[in-house]
Amino acid sequence: MGLIGILVGLAVLIFLAFRGSSILILAPIAGLIAAAFSGEPLLASWTQTFMRNAADFVAQFFPLFLLGALFGKLMEDSGSVTSIADYMTKKLGAERAILAVVLAGAIVTYGGVSLFVAFFVLAPMGIALFRSAGVPRRLMPAAIALGTSTFTMSAMPGTPSIQNAIPMPFFGTTPFAAPGLGIIASLIMLAFGMWWLKRRESSARAAGEGFGAITEPAEESAEEAAENPIVRERATTAGPFDPAEIHRSEAAAKNPPILLAALPIVVVIVVNLLMSFAILPRMDTSFLAKPEWGGVGLSAVGGVWSVIVALTAAIIAVIAINFRSVPELRATMTAGANASVLPILSVASLVGFGAIVAALPAFADVRDWVLGIGGGPLVSLAVATNILAALTGSASGGLTIALDALGPTYMKIAAEIGMDPALMHRVAVIGSGTLDSLPHNGAVVTLLSVCGVTHKEGYLDIVMAAVVGALVALAAVIVLGTLAGSF
Template sequence: MGLLGILVGLSVLIYLAFRGSSILILAPIAGLIAAAFSGEPLLASWTQTFMRNAADFVAQFFPLFLLGAVFGKLMEDSGSVTSIADFMTKQLGTSRAILAVVLAGAIVTYGGVSLFVAFFVLAPMGIALFRAAGVPRRLMPAAIALGTSTFTMSAMPGTPSIQNAIPMPFFGTTPFAAPGLGIIASLIMLAFGMWWLKRREAAARAAGEGFGAFTVDPDASAESAVENPIVRERATTAGSFDPSEIHSSAETEKGPPIVLAALPIVVVIVVNLLMSFVVLPRMDTAFLARPEWGGVTLSAVGGVWSVMVALTAAILTVIAINFRSVPVLRATVTAGANASVLPILSVASLVGFGAIVASLPAFAVVRDFVLGIEGGPLVSLAVATNILAALTGSASGGLTIALDALGPTYMKIASEIGMDPALMHRVAVIGSGTLDSLPHNGAVVTLLSVCGVSHKEGYLDIVMAGIVGALIALAAVIVLGSVVGSF
């Protein structure tokens, strides 16, 4: 009965979330359904298991959601994202329209800009560029997804994405875990995605297909995406920025020069690197062992601290550069702060649901099944994060549920076999960023809506550029990591 309860609770969560119901309500209901089948006390399951674990997630990661959303909104309203996108367009030109969109998205998201902010900036640029180049409009969502939602989210060492931050407290790692493997995975994702998109472009040109006509006005489709409550509900479980805040503040009419526009992104990368390998290792953090500071080690909090300081430094940089050009600075900062609230509560609710499931006696069957998967711990970890990210439609939610339930077990296995936890970190993050991009994923729904492209028109290319390429990269990392270890 307990295992049946887990399946019923999960089915309710998936079905109603797909129909647009709030995950804030669905997650505790689904968790209580699972608890009821196992005969567990319902009120205690809600307050002592669900809420405690959800609150722990908020306490641990809210600074990253908050700072990331504020930074993304500042980069948008200062015109910095637009300046970077325009620069890539001019440098690569219409002959390499797809590459221009991919690289523009990669630069801004690797620099810490939320992918949802990037969607609303890159879509208008992509429309103009694809139309001028005669590239089919249906390929634009896949090009944006390749640049914003694949290697810069899960593979590039040092990326400040929330997905890359989640494993750090579990494995005691830094944002730069397994950098060599991360770079190899990134190159595979980029190369495969570009091969597929260029192949599709060539086939379209041979068939005489051009940009195509809009079924709806592109500006209207973007506006519709912002106002659509179903898009909002799905998007806030898949990212760290609430799309409803996109138009809550005004963007400057003219962005900064490219050097100044890119400077905050450079600051994120450099400060993150310095904090991880120079500053924090030299600090006296013995005080963290005291009860009033949580009784933790530096390895449990150092990775989060590094990203926090990097984003703070970048925020101060973009404000200093654009202090006079951002129309209403306070409104921009407020919009960014507000945009972080619903996403973290949504993901925290998924974490609370996962905590209830993991506390049930029947979960031992699930755990033993996952750990018994052929191929070793890296394969079973990849399968666990893949499945949970797919079922929840959230890379961050699925990853946290998996590590909350199985993280200590994998750390014990790593210690017993002498495996570097950094390798598990990278496998877990890449694994969470593959099957999360199913049709119900919030990022997919939002991106297609912003571009004015239907699932029928554009989803196959998202699958190839965003899922298949990531799965190939994940397999390569597992094979290389198993043979030569982490590097």
């Protein structure tokens, strides 16, 4: 009965979330359904298991959600994201429209700009570029997804994405875990995605297909997406930014020069690198072992600290550069801060649901099944993160649930066989960013809506660019990691 309860709870969660119901309501209901089937005390399951684990997630990762959303909003309202995208499109030209959109998205998201901020800035600009180049509008969502939601989210070493941060406390790793494997995976994702999109573009040109009918301006599509409550509910489980805050403040009248626009992104990367390898390792952090500081070591918090300091430094830089040009700096910062609240509570609710499931006696059978998957621990870890990300429609939610339930077990296995935890970090993060991009995923729904493209028109290309390419890269990392270890 316990296993049936887990499946029923998951079914309720997936079905109603797909229809736009709030995950804040669904997650505890689904968890209590699973607990009821196992005969567990319901109130204790909610207050002692669900809420405590959800609160732990908020306590651990809220600074990253807050600073990431704030930085993204500042970069948007200062015109910095637009300036970078403009520069890429001018340099590459209309004949390389797809590459321009992909690289513009990659630069801003690797630099710490929120996924959804990138969507709402890049989509109108990219559509204008695609129209002038005669590239079908239906390829636009896949091009943006390739640049923003694949290698810069899960594979590039040092990326400040929340997905890359989640494994750090579990495995004692840094944002630069397995850098060589991460770079190889990134190149595979980029090459595969560009091959597919260029192939589709060539086929469309051969068939005489152009941009397509203009049903409404791109700006109106973006405005409607930001105000759509169903889009909002799904989006806030998929990324650390609430789309409803996109238009809460006024943008600068003039974009900054490209060098000043890109400087905060450089700050994120450089400070993250320095904190991870030069500053924190040299600090005396022995005080962390005391009970009042959590009784932990630097490995449990160092990775998160690195990203916190990097994003804080970048926020200071973007404010200093654009202090006079942003018309409503206080409103911009308020919108950025507010944009972080619903996403972290949504993901924390998924984590609470996972905690209830993991505490059920029947979950032992699930754990044994996962660990018994052939191919070794890397394969089973990849399968677990893939499945949970797919079921929840959230890479961060699925990844946290998997590591909360199985992280200590995998660390024990790694110690027994001499495996570098950095390898597990990279496999888990890439695994969470593959099957999460199913039709009900919030990022997919938001992106299609912003671009004014339907699932029927654009989803196949998203699958190929954002899912299949990531799966190929994941397989390559598992094979290389198994043969050569972490590097």
